[in-house]
Amino acid sequence: MNISENAEKLINILNENGFKAYVVGGCVRDYLLGKDAGDIDITTSAAPQQVESILQSENIKVVETGIKHGTVTAVLNGKPYEITTFRKDGDYKDSRRPETVDFVTDIKEDLSRRDFTINAMAYNHSEGIVDLFDGQTDLNNKIIRAVGNADLRFKEDALRIMRALRFSSTLGFEIEESTKKAVFDNMHLLSNISSERIFTELTKLLIGDYAMQVLNEYREVIGVIIPELKPAFDCGQNNPWHIYNVYGHIIHAVHAAPKDKIIRLTMLLHDIGKPQVKTTDDRGIDHFKTHAAMGAEIAKKVLKRFKVSNEIFDKVTTLIYYHQSVENVDNIRIKRWLAKIGEDYTRALFQVRLADLYAHNPEKIGYEVEKLSELQKELEEIIAAGEAFKLSDLSVNGNDLLALGYKGRAIGEKLDEILNLVVDDKLENEKKAILNYLNR
Numbered sequence: 001m002n003i004s005e006n007a008e009k010l011i012n013i014l015n016e017n018g019f020k021a022y023v024v025g026g027c028v029r030d031y032l033l034g035k036d037a038g039d040i041d042i043t044t045s046a047a048p049q050q051v052e053s054i055l056q057s058e059n060i061k062v063v064e065t066g067i068k069h070g071t072v073t074a075v076l077n078g079k080p081y082e083i084t085t086f087r088k089d090g091d092y093k094d095s096r097r098p099e100t101v102d103f104v105t106d107i108k109e110d111l112s113r114r115d116f117t118i119n120a121m122a123y124n125h126s127e128g129i130v131d132l133f134d135g136q137t138d139l140n141n142k143i144i145r146a147v148g149n150a151d152l153r154f155k156e157d158a159l160r161i162m163r164a165l166r167f168s169s170t171l172g173f174e175i176e177e178s179t180k181k182a183v184f185d186n187m188h189l190l191s192n193i194s195s196e197r198i199f200t201e202l203t204k205l206l207i208g209d210y211a212m213q214v215l216n217e218y219r220e221v222i223g224v225i226i227p228e229l230k231p232a233f234d235c236g237q238n239n240p241w242h243i244y245n246v247y248g249h250i251i252h253a254v255h256a257a258p259k260d261k262i263i264r265l266t267m268l269l270h271d272i273g274k275p276q277v278k279t280t281d282d283r284g285i286d287h288f289k290t291h292a293a294m295g296a297e298i299a300k301k302v303l304k305r306f307k308v309s310n311e312i313f314d315k316v317t318t319l320i321y322y323h324q325s326v327e328n329v330d331n332i333r334i335k336r337w338l339a340k341i342g343e344d345y346t347r348a349l350f351q352v353r354l355a356d357l358y359a360h361n362p363e364k365i366g367y368e369v370e371k372l373s374e375l376q377k378e379l380e381e382i383i384a385a386g387e388a389f390k391l392s393d394l395s396v397n398g399n400d401l402l403a404l405g406y407k408g409r410a411i412g413e414k415l416d417e418i419l420n421l422v423v424d425d426k427l428e429n430e431k432k433a434i435l436n437y438l439n440r
Contacts, residue, residue: 022122086110150182158189162201169208212255231275256358338389
């Protein structure tokens with residue numbers, strides 16, 4: 001296994017001082033999958049204080065990042081490396097963290113406490129891969145299997161349920177049957193986990209290549225973390241434009257969207273308001289008027305509960321609110337949308353609408369898809385040409401209007417009026433033309 005020079009140096013230093021040390025977990029898994037390893041974690045038989053003492057004697061900076069749980073961070077050549085002492089966890093009483101942590105000297109005890117076999121492997125150059133739970137076999141068979149008793153693993157830390165779903169989505173692996181059963185038996189324990197930790201795993205799940213399959217197979221788990229989606233699970237859509245029920249449409253829209261966490265999160269929530277506004281006409285056709293506005297309000301509650309950033313909150317709720325407003329592709333004015341919600345949001349809105357369309361009846365969407373693709377090209381041409389769609393793009397500013405005698409609020413109102421005329425191609429964005437208009 002090819003590990004970084006820094007990690008190898010840290011391992012060698014600990015080995016030379018009489019301690020075992022390995023890289024462990026995800027970096028070993030990713031190497032065996034032929035992927036670039038992300039964070040490199042190191043585990044050792046040395047106690048935290050011993051790690052500190054040894055590395056500091058080598059003039060390596062050490063930060064006590066999680067000393068209570070046996071973790072220190074070594075900073076070598078400007079890069080941080082977490083080094084954690086082999087440990088055995090005590091009892092779990094809240095499905096989140098152990099009550100106690102005991103440091104041990106046997107790598108087997110450390111690996112046996114980890115979540116899944118594919119994450120319970122360690123490596124160093126002298127011993128090679130330490131694989132005590134057949135993680136390599138499960139990697140080859142594309143299986144996610146809990147280490148030891150699956151039920152116990154999930155009761156210890158319920159977030160492992162979301163991690164199992166995330167790995168299934170990103171790797172395309174099946175969750176082994178006893179592990180799968182334990183997922184459903186213990187999914188209610190997710191209510192003990194902080195919303196921020198769940199949201200982190202959810203967003204990673206959503207950008208996986210196999211997100212649609214996981215969202216479908218484990219919809220009951222998704223219903224635990226987003227109960228507002230439950231009414232969509234079996235909500236029919238008897239409408240010529242649709243071939244799936246509401247939840248089926250949602251997960252197909254997620255699949256059709258670019259692998260961007262904000263866009264895919266938008267698609268997961270974009271039709272969450274449909275069951276609340278559903279009506280059926282005399283012909284038995286279902287309609288969902290105002291579902292976008294309703295969905296935006298419900299999404300606000302969901303996102304607040306997840307404590308997302310202001311950026312995610314604003315963008316997702318805005319895109320949900322407007323996603324149906326671009327339904328009539330023959331009536332879309334690009335510069336009007338640019339003026340209304342800006343360049344970034346307009347691009348995203350078209351991505352959302354295209355993903356939405358691809359989850360409709362394929363026999364109905366051909367014209368709309370073609371037209372939206374043309375509008376996307378027009379959007380880029382407008383931006384590349386530097387055409388005006390915001391106040392700062394105008395050839396005049398407040399000082400010009402002040403010189404003409406405008407004062408106070410009237411300046412802003414008049415600039416808005418000018419921008420609307422320019423956006424609608426009723427006035428050229430040229431200073432002389434605008435001043436002539438104002439003088440008239």
